[in-house]
Amino acid sequence: MKRTVALLSLLTMFTAAGVTAGCGADADPAADTVSLLVAGTPDELAAYRSLAAEYEKATPGATVDLIEASSAKDLMTRVSTSVAGNAAPDLFLINYRNYGQFAVKGALAPLTARLAASGSLHEQDFYPQAMGAFRWGGEQMCLPQNISSLAVYYNRSLFKKYEVAEPVAGWHWNDLVATAQALTRDAGGRTVKAGDPETAGVPAAVHGLGITPELIRLAPLIWSNGGDIVDDPAAPTRLTLDTPEARQVIQDFLELPKIGVVPSDVEVETQDHEARFAAGKLAMFVSSRRVTTAFRAITGFDWDVAPLPQYRSPANILHSDAYCMTKASSRQDAAWRFLEYALSDPGAALMARTGRTVPSRISVATSPAFLSPGTPPARSQIFLDTIPALRPVPTISTWPEIEDATGKVLENAFFHGDPLDKVIADLDAATRPVFQRGTAAR
Amino acid sequence: MDWHAFTARRRGIVRDASHRRRTYGALAVTALFTAPLVLLVTGSLREPGLPPVVAPPLLPDDPGIAAYQQAITHGDLVRAAVNSMVVAAVGVPLSLLVASLAGFALTQLPRRVTSTVIALSVLAMMVPATALLLPRFVLFRTLHLTDTLVPLVAPALIATSPLYPLIYFLAFRAIPADSYDLCRLADLTPMQTWRRMALPQVQPVTAGLAALTFVLTWSNLLDPMVYLYDRAAFTLPLALRALAAMDPHNQPVFLAGAVLTTLPTLLVLGVAQRRFLHSYGPEGAS
Numbered sequence: 001m002k003r004t005v006a007l008l009s010l011l012t013m014f015t016a017a018g019v020t021a022g023c024g025a026d027a028d029p030a031a032d033t034v035s036l037l038v039a040g041t042p043d044e045l046a047a048y049r050s051l052a053a054e055y056e057k058a059t060p061g062a063t064v065d066l067i068e069a070s071s072a073k074d075l076m077t078r079v080s081t082s083v084a085g086n087a088a089p090d091l092f093l094i095n096y097r098n099y100g101q102f103a104v105k106g107a108l109a110p111l112t113a114r115l116a117a118s119g120s121l122h123e124q125d126f127y128p129q130a131m132g133a134f135r136w137g138g139e140q141m142c143l144p145q146n147i148s149s150l151a152v153y154y155n156r157s158l159f160k161k162y163e164v165a166e167p168v169a170g171w172h173w174n175d176l177v178a179t180a181q182a183l184t185r186d187a188g189g190r191t192v193k194a195g196d197p198e199t200a201g202v203p204a205a206v207h208g209l210g211i212t213p214e215l216i217r218l219a220p221l222i223w224s225n226g227g228d229i230v231d232d233p234a235a236p237t238r239l240t241l242d243t244p245e246a247r248q249v250i251q252d253f254l255e256l257p258k259i260g261v262v263p264s265d266v267e268v269e270t271q272d273h274e275a276r277f278a279a280g281k282l283a284m285f286v287s288s289r290r291v292t293t294a295f296r297a298i299t300g301f302d303w304d305v306a307p308l309p310q311y312r313s314p315a316n317i318l319h320s321d322a323y324c325m326t327k328a329s330s331r332q333d334a335a336w337r338f339l340e341y342a343l344s345d346p347g348a349a350l351m352a353r354t355g356r357t358v359p360s361r362i363s364v365a366t367s368p369a370f371l372s373p374g375t376p377p378a379r380s381q382i383f384l385d386t387i388p389a390l391r392p393v394p395t396i397s398t399w400p401e402i403e404d405a406t407g408k409v410l411e412n413a414f415f416h417g418d419p420l421d422k423v424i425a426d427l428d429a430a431t432r433p434v435f436q437r438g439t440a441a442r
Numbered sequence: 443m444d445w446h447a448f449t450a451r452r453r454g455i456v457r458d459a460s461h462r463r464r465t466y467g468a469l470a471v472t473a474l475f476t477a478p479l480v481l482l483v484t485g486s487l488r489e490p491g492l493p494p495v496v497a498p499p500l501l502p503d504d505p506g507i508a509a510y511q512q513a514i515t516h517g518d519l520v521r522a523a524v525n526s527m528v529v530a531a532v533g534v535p536l537s538l539l540v541a542s543l544a545g546f547a548l549t550q551l552p553r554r555v556t557s558t559v560i561a562l563s564v565l566a567m568m569v570p571a572t573a574l575l576l577p578r579f580v581l582f583r584t585l586h587l588t589d590t591l592v593p594l595v596a597p598a599l600i601a602t603s604p605l606y607p608l609i610y611f612l613a614f615r616a617i618p619a620d621s622y623d624l625c626r627l628a629d630l631t632p633m634q635t636w637r638r639m640a641l642p643q644v645q646p647v648t649a650g651l652a653a654l655t656f657v658l659t660w661s662n663l664l665d666p667m668v669y670l671y672d673r674a675a676f677t678l679p680l681a682l683r684a685l686a687a688m689d690p691h692n693q694p695v696f697l698a699g700a701v702l703t704t705l706p707t708l709l710v711l712g713v714a715q716r717r718f719l720h721s722y723g724p725e726g727a728s
Contacts, residue, residue, distance in 0.1 A: 035671070041687045042516050067671040070683040074667055081668050085579040087588065089671075275494040275690035294689030300493055 032062040034334045036323075037082075037092035039068075039075035040356075043293055047354045054350060055341045064338060065089075072098075076400075083107045088326040090335040093145060095321050096133035096392060097216075097399050102324070103136040104397040104439045109325040109332055110139035111339075120340045130320045130360045133392040136441045142322035143343055146357035147365070148289040149316040149386050150220060150308045152176070153377070157301035158183055158206065158283045167284075167306030169385070173221065173252060176284070176309040180208025180261035183283035194260030208261040210273035210285040213253070213414035215406040216317055216393065217286060221249045223391055225311035235440040236394045239406075239431050241424050249311070251420055254413055265415035277303075288319045289383055293356045296376060305377040307386060314389040320360065358383045398438035405430040479704070486510065486698035494690035498697075509694035510702070513685060517699050521674060522681035526660060527706075529591050529677060533598040533659045538652055541601035542644075545610020546636045560611070563604040571664070579668055593669040594662060594677065602655050609651060613644040645717065653714035660707055678703045 038048050045068050052064035067089055069075040076098065082088045083102060094102075102108055115121060121143070123131060130144035152167055159166050164182045167175070186192050187205040211217055219229050227245030230236035241250060256262045263276065274291055276282040280301055285291070286308070295303060308316050323342065325335050341347045348361040349369035359365040371380050393399060406427055413423040485498035487505035490512055513519055548556050582593045601607050617640060625635040641648070663679040670676055676684075685692075685699040 041689065042684055045684070065671070066673075068673055068684070069667075070680070070687045074683065077664075077667055081576060081579050084576050085583055087579070087583045271494065271496045272690075275693075278690045279493040279495065294691070297491060297689055297691040298493075299491075 032059070032334050032337075033065060034062070034091060034331055034338045035065040035067060035089040036338070037067040037069065037075060037078060037089040039070065039072050039093070041293065044354055044356055047351055051342060051347060051350050054346070055338055058341060059337065062334065062337070083326065083328075086328055088328050090329040090331050091323050091325055091338065093321050093323055094142070096130075096142075096144075096318070096395065097403070099134065099142060099322070099324060100136070100395050100397040100399055100439070100441065103141050103441070107327055108136075108141050109327045109329065110141055111143060111325060111336075112140045114336050115140055115143070118336075118340060121343055125343075125362060126360045127362060127365075127387055129318055129387060129390045129392070130322070133318055133320055133395065134322045134324075136395065142324035143339060144320050144322040144360035145343065145348075145351065146289075146319075146321055147360045147387065147390070148319035148358045149383060149390055150217070150286055150288055150319075151305040151382060151386075152308060153277060153285045153287060153291065153295065153303060153305055155277070155280060155283050155301055156304050158280070160302075162189075166304075167309075169307050169382075170314070171307070171309045173249075173309045173311055176209070177252075177256070177259070177261065180256075180284060181259065182208070184208040184261050192260060194258060204260065204263075206281050206283060207263045207267075207276070208283050209256065210262065210276060210282045211256070212273065212286075213407075213410040215403055215410065218249060218253060218410070219393060220308060220315045220317040220391070221253070221311060222246045223317075224313055224315035225249050226313075230394050230435075233394050236396060236438075237432075237435050239428055239435075241427055247420065247424070250423065254417070254420065254423070257414060258417065265411075289358050290319075290356060292377065293354055296355055298376075303376060305379050305382055307382050314386070315391060316386045316389050318390045318392040320392075321357075322360075395441035396435070396438040397440075398434045401434045402431050402438075405434060479708075482697055482701055482704070486694055486701045488694040490692050490694050492691065492694075494693050498694075507698075509698035512692070512695045513699040513702065516688070516695065517681040517685045518673065518676070519678070519681055519699060519702060522676050522678045523702075525591060525675060526678040529594045529662075530656055530659050533595045533602070534652055534655045536595070537598035537602040537606065537655045537659075538648060540599060541606035541651065542610045542641060542648070543636065544601060544607035545612075546614050546632075546640055548607065548611040549614045550632055556611075560608060563608055566604040575664070575668060582669060588669050589671050589675060591675065591677075594659075594665050597665075598655075598659075602658060606651055606655070609647060610644065613647040614640050617643050649714040649717035653711050656710045657707055660703075 036048075036052070038045070040048065045066075048066055048068075052066050055064055056062055067078070069078055072095065075092070075094070079088070079092055079094070079102070083105070088107065099108070115123060123140075126144060127147045130147040131140065134140060134142040134144060154167065156166065158164075162183060162185070164179055167179065181193065182191065183206065184192050184204050185206045186202045190202075192202055192204045215229065222229055222241075222245060225245040225248060227243045227249070228240055229246070231238050231240050240246065257264065263271075263273075263282075267276075271279070271281075273282060273285050274287070274294060277285040277291075278295060278298055307314075323339055325332060325339070329335055342351075343361060345361070345363055348359045348364040349367065351357060352359045352364050352367075352369040353372075355372070355375070359370055364370060365384055396402075409423060409426045409430055412418060413426075418426075480500070481498055484500055484502055484505075486509050487502045487507070488495075488498055488509065489504060489506055490509050548559060551559070578593070579588070582588050582596075587593055621639055621643075622635065625639050630638065661679055662677070663683065666675075666677045666680045667683075670680065682696075682699050682703050685696040688695055
């Protein structure tokens with residue numbers, strides 16, 4: 001027994017002494033060491049490792065402790081705990097829809113003064129739409145790494161096979177629906193129409209469209225139709241989805257399952273849109289630049305991207321992640337030096353080559369590093385063409401909760417056909433208290 | 443055939459029928475729970491890079507182990523497995539030691555104290571794990587133990603779950619009082635009584651709790667996510683999480699990682715189950 005206890009004690013001490021490698025946030029704050037928390041797929045994380053290695057090579061004596069998370073959700077768990085526990089990394093990468101909760105707590109170090117004094121980074125180097133999304137209380141809180149938007153990924157081979165016209169700039173929502181109907185086919189290649197007695201009960205082997213029922217998918221369509229999603233974008237207090245413009249868009253959106261062009265909830269559960277598109281079973285898929293890397297692995301068919309359809313005028317939603325510096329960081333100078341490198345032409349080009357992001361740095365976005373001629377999608381330029389029409393969702397500290405609350409209501413309405421008035425009332429009821437708890441960037 | 447021979451034979455037939463029913467029942471349940479594992483294995487044998495499928499075919503066209511090779515490389519599974527094994531090798535025995543000692547101590551305490559401790563344990567079970575996350579993070583951070591495996595092993599110092607000492611308490615209480623009296627007559631100390639008399643009699647409980655603790659420790663995702671920063675310290679659930687983020691064409695790589703991660707759990711459950719069944723089975727009832 002004594003021997004067992006002794007062995008256990010020894011093992012515990014062995015573990016405590018550091019079976020594992022170094023101590024990340026616990027390390028001595030060496031002047032040129034910086035910790036960076038990022039999330040991504042293995043390919044993206046490999047790109048961040050390369051970025052860190054290149055920085056270390058270019059800056060003798062500097063080291064980067066890379067903290068890797070596998071998803072944005074994991075990253076949020078890590079950031080929330082470490083910020084609350086006063087052990088935050090020096091830098092982390094976060095979407096503009098999520099950073100408000102840290103800005104409102106004063107956890108972020110403003111970068112306005114550093115940017116103004118920088119010899120290598122200038123405000124005009126970046127797209128203003130992305131820079132604006134990370135301003136809080138008049139300060140530039142974070143520096144954007146990318147600027148993405150929604151696009152329609154489409155299976156060009158299917159369009160050719162069924163002789164359907166490919167999407168063009170300026171196409172209307174109704175064109176999208178008609179195209180989706182033309183491409184929803186059974187295993188024999190015949191069109192499947194909901195309500196058509198001849199095809200009743202015939203399962204679709206290919207669905208025309210994949211789109212998730214989320215507020216961030218509806219928002220650009222509502223803006224395009226002349227409406228808005230909130231009462232005051234600078235200081236929102238409620239959703240405004242009861243306007244005629246918004247009602248029309250939501251009505252059209254909720255019609256999609258009824259006309260049978262989108263996979264059912266069960267089908268989405270068994271295979272999500274991304275995998276379904278990659279398997280050649282989805283003709284069109286509305287998503288951001290995020291899926292490009294995965295789709296580049298497709299070998300069985302030809303694919304490309306098209307602009308998001310519109311109602312009255314072009315509109316799209318901003319998707320952007322930025323490097324934020326924590327106020328608690330004791331190595332802010334080192335963190336800034338890393339930022340200057342990461343957002344420089346060589347640093348930004350390194351990340352652009354993953355294909356997953358649209359660089360926020362204008363010179364890199366317009367370079368072959370992003371446009372990558374010869375690599376799908378052939379029409380990457382559309383991500384740049386849509387930038388003038390980009391709008392952000394309101395920057396409010398409780399925005400992630402608003403997305404969660406609306407997501408549940410919209411998913412239910414989309415797949416189970418709730419009446420429009422009830423959907424709008426439920427969305428309002430679910431979000432009003434969350435808006436009241438939130439603090440806006442203004 | 444005399445009456446005794448007839449009844450003996452009849453008892454044998456009834457026992458055989460009962461045994462057959464148990465076997466068929468066990469086979470049916472096993473088949474039900476094996477199906478997902480079979481799909482996991484067949485899916486992992488598909489070549490990475492092929493178009494994703496809803497469910498992998500039972501017999502892949504061209505089975506191979508490329509997905510396993512990629513899972514080990516991309517997920518850094520060997521290093522993660524070593525880290526997970528260190529945590530389990532230290533955490534599981536330590537947890538059982540603490541749980542059994544605490545459970546035994548409860549049997550030796552006055553009834554009022556025991557009731558109070560049990561009530562507190564039940565109360566502790568009702569506290570959500572996430573509510574303790576931040577205080578524990580601050581504690582380990584203050585002790586400079588974040589980014590080591592210590593925070594993953596530390597729950598073993600409180601028996602991993604308040605439930606486990608209670609289970610041991612019930613098991614020790616079920617031992618006849620005469621056995622405890624005999625130990626007292628033999629002048630055994632409480633520790634000697636625990637080790638030489640009580641613990642050997644609750645081996646099935648130990649086997650069951652060892653399996654449960656192993657599964658909990660092996661599959662722990664939240665703690666490593668919060669306490670570990672360095673990739674070199676990642677345990678298997680974190681490594682598997684990274685593989686899950688791969689694109690749909692690499693689904694077999696993720697499934698291969700899942701197979702490799704599941705195997706030790708199956709092994710431990712199999713060993714624990716044999717131990718459990720042998721102790722409680724009709725032939726080997728203890």
